[in-house]
Amino acid sequence: MTTTTVSQAPLAKALAGRQRYIPAIGTLSLLIAMILVGSVRYEGFFSGQIILNLFIDNAFLLVVAVGMTFVILTGGIDLSVGAVVALSAMLCAWLVEKHGWPPLVVIPLVLLIGLLSGLGMGAIIHYFDIQPFIVTLAGMFLARGLCYTISLNSISISDPVFTDLAQMQIGLPGGLFVSSSAIFAVLIVAIAFVVLHYTRLGRNVYAVGGNKQSAMLMGLPVARTTMSVYAISGFCSAFGGVLFTLYMLSGYSLHAVGLELDAIAAVVIGGTLLTGGSGFVLGTVLGVLVLGVIQTIITFQGTLSSWWTRIVVGLLLLVFIALQRVIGARQR
Amino acid sequence: MPQQQAILETRGIHKQFPGVNALTDVDFRLFPGEVHALMGENGAGKSTLIKVLTGVYQADAGTVLLGGTPVRFTGPLQAQQAGVSTVYQEVNLCPNLSVAENICIGREHRTAGLIRWGSDRQRARDLLERFQLDLDVTAPLGSCSLAVQQLVAIVRAVAVSTKVLILDEPTSSLDADEVEQLFGVIRQLRAEGVAILFVSHFIDQIYAVSDRVTVLRNGTLVCEEPIDRLPHLELVKRMIGKELEVLEQLGDAAPRRAGTADSTEAPVIAADQVGRRGSVAPFDLAIRRGEVVGLAGLLGSGRTEVARLLFGADRADAGRFTLSGKATTLRTPRAAIAGGIAFCSENRKTEGLIEDLTIRDNIILALQAARGWTRPLPARQREELVERYITALRISPPNPDMLVRNLSGGNQQRVLLARWLITQPRLLILDEPTRGIDIGAKAEIQRLVVSLSEEGMAVLFISAELEEVLRLSHRVAVLRDRKLVEERINDDDLTADAILRTIASGAHQ
Known part of the structure; x- marks a missing residue:
């Protein structure tokens, strides 16, 4: 017994500093492998535009997942994001189309509503010490319910600001292009990266996720951090909602049903531990891309129903959660 | 200064x-x-x-x-x-x-x-x-x-x-x-x-x-x-x-009990260089049928750690266990219970009793767990057992429907004891069974330990009170800084002072 522990020690030591990168590296390898397989099997799969399309088609999911990353890093969860996306899209459509409000007023307003709803949920979670699961579940019902009170039917958008933004294509060298929403999403990712790694708020997020009790005893602002991550998630959901509006050009109560689960899946597949304290926003980007590639492959396959996406995502989630356990066990 | x-x-x-x-x-x-x-x-x-x-x-x-x-x-x-x-x-x-x-x-x-x-x-x-x-x-x-x-x-x-x-x-x-x-x-x-x-x-x-x-x-x-x-x-x-008061009142609770049990029979449990890094240094310990072994030592000297190893609550990383002559690994409390070992934890509230359940449920718990959930204890047999142990251990009030949280410390301890006694263990590990309970209850628990050992049960008795250890044990093992430093037969030469000296300065050379 003792001999094995001794022989493992140097290996464990060498791995020790880098262990937290393993899940993200796993996701990256998976992404590359899937792209390779797709390229070999389907003609026209391997092109720059296909990669860019991943960003274009999943821009809103990416933004929502970035917000979710903050929450999960503290060890929490936010189930309200899908409903907040739907509510934001609904508000955009309703205020602009039915009330004629200018989009440049509506969009900041929607973002503010998302931020405040997140802040409110964060405050309830922290000060009443209630599980985030329950509080954000309530938030989810609330936001989804509000959608129905606004309109039972889909409201389509014909406002020129929205349609122009939606159809805007930014050309890249080599005949490639991206949409405005993809640019916004990448911008959000970059900001999130800087916040998480170079600001006190970001480091406090990791500290709270690592050990909330310790963070408190170390004199870190746990209350402010907890509320901030839900506020950030609320803001990102609203932002994702605006991007979603650009994508769909309509508001509808049944938009983005189950999006919260896609976002959580992307974060987990991206290597962030559900227990908090470990993970990277770039991992989340990889997670979103993996989900996108699965979708693309199934589209290319042609014969498979789109529900296969769900099945594959489910299996992947199981694998990644098991992987987290294994790594966690080794650390202990 | x-x-x-x-x-x-x-x-x-x-x-x-x-x-x-x-x-x-x-x-x-x-x-x-x-x-x-x-x-x-x-x-x-x-x-x-x-x-x-x-x-x-x-x-x-x-x-x-x-x-x-x-x-x-x-x-x-x-x-x-x-x-x-x-x-x-x-x-x-x-x-x-x-x-x-x-x-x-x-x-x-x-x-x-x-x-x-x-x-x-x-x-x-x-x-x-x-x-x-x-x-x-x-x-x-x-x-x-x-x-x-x-x-x-x-x-x-x-x-x-x-x-x-x-x-x-x-x-x-x-x-x-x-x-x-x-x-x-x-x-x-x-x-x-x-x-x-x-x-x-x-x-x-x-x-x-x-x-x-x-x-x-x-x-x-x-x-x-x-x-x-x-x-x-x-x-x-x-x-x-x-x-002093405690000593006077308990003076004749039980006679001093020197001597060892029959040494030809294989011990109920024998630990051979069992230890766990960061917990207890490897030690030898054997407990025979009908024998009470006392563990003495200061708080933090490794008393509870020894008990947890013997019960499989912590896994030993060195050494071997022998249960009644058969080599075994005590990896989990389940294995220990199957081997006839019972453990009354010193933390009655957090590691022993379930305060929101009744006396009856707490008493039945270990026996039912041993049978498995597919074979529930027949109601009549259950009532009989509970009744018998409430009477035998003088749990008061003798109401099986009483919630355990409402009992006094001494009665809670008796409920915990009853739970393990009805599984009829061969080795009973008692970690500080008399801590925080009043003097009368203390004497009764001590008497119970004596009568159990007379019926042939092996007992490992852990207590911070040396007098209590000396009064009940056939043999005394002394722990100091997470090492078992001395094991002695409890004869007239062994006094509280001698144990104190060992605790203070290590084994006698």
């Missing part, structure tokens, strides 16, 4: 909790540049005093003075800002962050709101260097040994200008080299004029590093002495004291 101004002082501190006087009129003084040991058995009031000093609790009466001026800390954070830092037994840092971050977080160097990592790492490196610690500051703290984590916690505490450093059992899970490293840091801080309050259960460590010692017992200050004027034996005596 007394002419000097005390840096931290308490005058006439009283602290009361419902039903207990946790601290009574405590005058405590801590001087700059000294290492001051705070000693006392369980419930003596050590942790209450520390919590009063750091503002976790407010004293009911009396004052805390910092540098001669009265202070009233509202919490550890405020105390820390005033220069009183505490490092707890459990490392209160974030294992997922790097060493450098754990030292600097909350006070990072920043430019335009962005953290300057390079500068922070350098600061952490400089601080660690000050204490001759060579660490990779970018490694996550969780990858470091517990000792290093403990040291990092100290470094974080002294990174701000600290006048008083309180170390609450910092060494309880460290090995000898690591303790020496920690002591190096402590000595250096002392040389720099920091006042250090050191709590530990390890007598040798106290003598190795402390200048003065304060002993608490039952919430009162027993003495405050320079360590070199207080020999080991005297220190232990002052910590344990003697509850």
Whole structure:
């Protein structure tokens, strides 16, 4: 017994500093492998535009997942994001189309509503010490319910600001292009990266996720951090909602049903531990891309129903959660 | 030294909790540049005093003075800002962050709101260097040994200008080299004029590093002495004291029981060089049918750890077990229960009883668990058993529907005993079964132990009270600093004094 522990020690030591990168590296390898397989099997799969399309088609999911990353890093969860996306899209459509409000007023307003709803949920979670699961579940019902009170039917958008933004294509060298929403999403990712790694708020997020009790005893602002991550998630959901509006050009109560689960899946597949304290926003980007590639492959396959996406995502989630356990066990 | 101004002082501190006087009129003084040991058995009031000093609790009466001026800390954070830092037994840092971050977080160097990592790492490196610690500051703290984590916690505490450093059992899970490293840091801080309050259960460590010692017992200050004027034996005596009343009342509860059981039969349990790193050094122990083996030692000497190993609650990483002659591995409590071992934990409330269940449910629990949920105990048999044990153990009130949380400590202990007795174990491990219960109940539990052993049950009896151990045991094993240092037959030569001497100074040569 003792001999094995001794022989493992140097290996464990060498791995020790880098262990937290393993899940993200796993996701990256998976992404590359899937792209390779797709390229070999389907003609026209391997092109720059296909990669860019991943960003274009999943821009809103990416933004929502970035917000979710903050929450999960503290060890929490936010189930309200899908409903907040739907509510934001609904508000955009309703205020602009039915009330004629200018989009440049509506969009900041929607973002503010998302931020405040997140802040409110964060405050309830922290000060009443209630599980985030329950509080954000309530938030989810609330936001989804509000959608129905606004309109039972889909409201389509014909406002020129929205349609122009939606159809805007930014050309890249080599005949490639991206949409405005993809640019916004990448911008959000970059900001999130800087916040998480170079600001006190970001480091406090990791500290709270690592050990909330310790963070408190170390004199870190746990209350402010907890509320901030839900506020950030609320803001990102609203932002994702605006991007979603650009994508769909309509508001509808049944938009983005189950999006919260896609976002959580992307974060987990991206290597962030559900227990908090470990993970990277770039991992989340990889997670979103993996989900996108699965979708693309199934589209290319042609014969498979789109529900296969769900099945594959489910299996992947199981694998990644098991992987987290294994790594966690080794650390202990 | 007394002419000097005390840096931290308490005058006439009283602290009361419902039903207990946790601290009574405590005058405590801590001087700059000294290492001051705070000693006392369980419930003596050590942790209450520390919590009063750091503002976790407010004293009911009396004052805390910092540098001669009265202070009233509202919490550890405020105390820390005033220069009183505490490092707890459990490392209160974030294992997922790097060493450098754990030292600097909350006070990072920043430019335009962005953290300057390079500068922070350098600061952490400089601080660690000050204490001759060579660490990779970018490694996550969780990858470091517990000792290093403990040291990092100290470094974080002294990174701000600290006048008083309180170390609450910092060494309880460290090995000898690591303790020496920690002591190096402590000595250096002392040389720099920091006042250090050191709590530990390890007598040798106290003598190795402390200048003065304060002993608490039952919430009162027993003495405050320079360590070199207080020999080991005297220190232990002052910590344990003697509850004279208890002795008188229990004088004839049971006769002294020298001699050993039949040695031809294989022991019920035999541990051969069983140990666990960071818990107990490898030990040999055999318990035979009808024999009571007492475990003596101070709090933290490894008494409970031995019990947990024998019950499979902790997995041994060395050695072999033999149950009635058959070699076995006790990997889980389930395996131990299947082997006929029962364990009454010292933490009745957290590790034993389920307070929100009735007496009946608590008693039936272990037996039902052994049968499995597919074979529920027939109602009639269940009532019969519960009835029988409520009567036999004189649980009062004798109402099986009573919730256990509403019982007195002694009755709770009896319920716990009943639970294990109905599984008819061959070995019963009792960890502090008489702690915190009144004298009458104590005597009854002692009588019960005697009659159980007469019926052939093997008993491992753990108690902080030496008189009790001496009265009940056939043999006594003494633990000291997590080592089993001596095992003796309980004959007329073995006295409480002799055991005290062993506890204080190690085995007789």
